[in-house]
Amino acid sequence: MKIKEYMDERFPSLELIPSIYNQWGLGIHFCLGENIYQLKENEELNLKRFRIVYDQISTIFNELFEHNDDILLVTNMYKHKTKCVRKLKVYQPYLKCKNDLKRIHVKTYPYPFEIDKAEEYEMQQFSLLCKPRDLRVTELLKAASNEDFPLQPRFGGYSIDYPDVFFVNITKDIIFFIYDDRGCEVIALDFERIRPLYEKHHDWVEEYKYIYQEGQN
Structure with missing residues (x-):
């Protein structure tokens, strides 16, 4: 299944761009890092915060995804239309089987954000149908959260903006997006799929939307 077919259905x-939580009626917005600042007083990185973030996003992922779930690993790369860019390094470092690289689909879209001269840019969307067991999940999650800081692992090959990576669980109809070390978003077709996550990790929740529950109160 291709990502457009799945999303349309x-x-x-x-x-499928940042702020999926704000676009959908059922979801959870998590705040990461337990309010620990990214830098110490001496301006060094506070690695304690990042260890907490890595633990939180791994916990969320493992409670949403099972090894045999079918998922679409989707990456948005933002680039200048005419300038050459290096090969996107999101899939190659994190796929266990390099032959899976041959199955990646790519489609080009207009640049989705409002900026000056937006017409000079475009978004290339890469997608791969796979299973969590096919991925080096821990390192992939860390790279997604390391956007603003010189930490490893990191995604490479991008030109103007750090790539956005979405984990689309087509078995459970759940989408998981880490926007950076500050937070992540989870949306679902059925809130019951993500209710246990909400109840178990309520202290991490920044906001949640459950339109049917709100209508009953």
């Missing part, structure tokens, strides 16, 4: 009004 299951999440037809959703654009």
